[in-house]
Amino acid sequence: MAALAASAAAAPPAPVGIGIEGVHKSFGAVHALVDINIGVRAGEFLALIGPSGCGKTTLLKSIAGLIPIDSGRITVGERVVTGPGPECSVVFQDFALMPWATVQHNVEFGLLLRGVPAKERAETARRAIAKVGLGGSFEYAYPSQLSGGMQQRVGLARALAVNPQVLLMDEPFASIDEQTRRVFQDDLLRLWSAERKTVVLVTHSMEEAIYLSDRVVVLSPRPGRVHQVLDVPLPRPRESGDVRATADFARMVDGLWQVLRKLQ
Amino acid sequence: MVIALRTASLVVFLLLWEWAARVPISFNFPTPWATFTALIELVWSGALLQASLTSLQSLALGFGAAVLLGVPFGLVMGVVRPIGRVARIYLDLLIALPTAALIPLVILSFGISILSSAVIVFVFCAPFVTMNAYGGVRDMRPRLVEMARSFGASWGQLFARIVLPSALPMILAGLRLGLSRAFLGLIVAELLLSPFGLGRLIMDSRSMFEHDRMFATVLWTLLLSGAALAGLARLEGRLLRWRM
Numbered sequence: 247m248a249a250l251a252a253s254a255a256a257a258p259p260a261p262v263g264i265g266i267e268g269v270h271k272s273f274g275a276v277h278a279l280v281d282i283n284i285g286v287r288a289g290e291f292l293a294l295i296g297p298s299g300c301g302k303t304t305l306l307k308s309i310a311g312l313i314p315i316d317s318g319r320i321t322v323g324e325r326v327v328t329g330p331g332p333e334c335s336v337v338f339q340d341f342a343l344m345p346w347a348t349v350q351h352n353v354e355f356g357l358l359l360r361g362v363p364a365k366e367r368a369e370t371a372r373r374a375i376a377k378v379g380l381g382g383s384f385e386y387a388y389p390s391q392l393s394g395g396m397q398q399r400v401g402l403a404r405a406l407a408v409n410p411q412v413l414l415m416d417e418p419f420a421s422i423d424e425q426t427r428r429v430f431q432d433d434l435l436r437l438w439s440a441e442r443k444t445v446v447l448v449t450h451s452m453e454e455a456i457y458l459s460d461r462v463v464v465l466s467p468r469p470g471r472v473h474q475v476l477d478v479p480l481p482r483p484r485e486s487g488d489v490r491a492t493a494d495f496a497r498m499v500d501g502l503w504q505v506l507r508k509l510q
Numbered sequence: 511m512v513i514a515l516r517t518a519s520l521v522v523f524l525l526l527w528e529w530a531a532r533v534p535i536s537f538n539f540p541t542p543w544a545t546f547t548a549l550i551e552l553v554w555s556g557a558l559l560q561a562s563l564t565s566l567q568s569l570a571l572g573f574g575a576a577v578l579l580g581v582p583f584g585l586v587m588g589v590v591r592p593i594g595r596v597a598r599i600y601l602d603l604l605i606a607l608p609t610a611a612l613i614p615l616v617i618l619s620f621g622i623s624i625l626s627s628a629v630i631v632f633v634f635c636a637p638f639v640t641m642n643a644y645g646g647v648r649d650m651r652p653r654l655v656e657m658a659r660s661f662g663a664s665w666g667q668l669f670a671r672i673v674l675p676s677a678l679p680m681i682l683a684g685l686r687l688g689l690s691r692a693f694l695g696l697i698v699a700e701l702l703l704s705p706f707g708l709g710r711l712i713m714d715s716r717s718m719f720e721h722d723r724m725f726a727t728v729l730w731t732l733l734l735s736g737a738a739l740a741g742l743a744r745l746e747g748r749l750l751r752w753r754m
Contacts, residue, residue, distance in 0.1 A: 359663050390752070
């Protein structure tokens with residue numbers, strides 16, 4: 247209850263959309279991305295999927311401003327992306343936690359870089375840690391003392407602590423075991439519906455893409471192009487029911503598989 | 511358990527020593543007891559402390575300069591790759607160099623002074639300190655840099671918050687390696703050149719055939735370096751608590 251009141255006080259900014267227009271990116275002779283056009287709506291949960299080498303991670307990092315694109319334009323809200331910006335937070339597949347820093351300090355990191363005063367930093371970080379379900383006893387633990395699933399919760403808390411409008415997730419559940427992953431996915435959906443952030447999720451799991459997102463963008467490899475965009479009209483909230491057991495869910499996963507198998 | 515083993519190994523070592531002195535390998539080889547009494551006597555007379563102070567000055571000067579110059583330079587080598595690629599060749603050569611052979615050259619350049627032994631100490635330890643700092647930066651996980659950049663980190667923040675802490679374990683290991691090399695360099699320098707310090711005490715005792723005094727001084731040097739290294743190890747344990 248206290249956490250809810252506090253996050254209401256922090257007034258989450260309205261979500262923003264992402265525009266990807268005619269984006270090209272090559273690494274030497276390899277065409278990683280060719281003429282990519284995607285519009286991500288404000289507050290949408292979008293999944294990027296495709297065989298390895300389709301450039302999905304490259305696209306995500308381009309949105310984050312971590313990789314410069316060769317031509318085309320990416321906008322996040324009003325801002326044309328030329329480098330990392332304050333609206334976006336990234337969640338990494340390998341968590342990217344600093345092994346020398348406690349959970350608390352890892353989560354504070356984004357705030358520290360942005361010059362937030364120590365006291366406010368500590369409080370905001372503590373709230374974010376509680377939000378991802380780690381509150382109470384893990385603040386002073388080091389990453390190496392946590393399981394993979396818990397480490398990724400720290401990664402998510404760090405991303406949320408700076409109160410971004412856009413969450414960019416690069417295969418966040420890929421190195422987490424299945425049971426932990428399912429619980430985590432539900433927690434993510436709960437957070438997403440409470441905070442209304444725009445989410446772009448890179449994944450190679452078809453079930454995950456269907457279960458979590460509003461739309462799935464299928465990218466084809468070498469060169470990376472948008473192959474198809476699928477709508478996922480499954481009702482929300484999905485986390486409280488047993489969506490995975492429904493015929494609709496199975497049909498959508500199979501439909502996605504029919505698209506992907508032709509790309510192998 | 512560990513304490514018992516340590517005590518036992520010490521006892522065995524002293525017994526072996528006693529036995530070796532009685533056999534005798536050479537009648538000049540002192541027993542542990544003789545060495546110990548000589549050590550007490552040297553401490554009481556003040557000669558040992560006097561010599562230690564002089565020696566530690568050279569050590570502090572040489573090792574301090576190695577840390578102050580070597581660590582930053584090693585970090586620069588790691589961050590600016592072209593510099594690293596060129597400089598590491600010279601450092602590899604310096605490490606392979608028979609440093610003791612250079613001592614006459616150092617004396618010619620700096621005269622017989624504390625400065626000379628400090629320079630030799632520096633040459634003994636600086637390449638190791640530098641190389642470790644360089645290696646520390648090279649071992650850094652690039653993902654952490656990416657993460658910090660995603661939060662909009664500036665160059666200065668990247669360096670202070672990611673590069674430096676990433677390299678710290680290797681830097682500290684380099685300091686310990688460097689310090690033991692510095693003690694080695696110190697004694698070599700003082701044996702070969704300077705009429706002062708612990709090296710001189712060793713030389714004087716030897717030329718007077720006072721081998722118990724000589725052994726006592728060597729033992730004392732060992733104690734000094736052991737204490738200094740233990741101090742560094744403690745600092746390391748504190749700074750790298752996350753590794754425990």
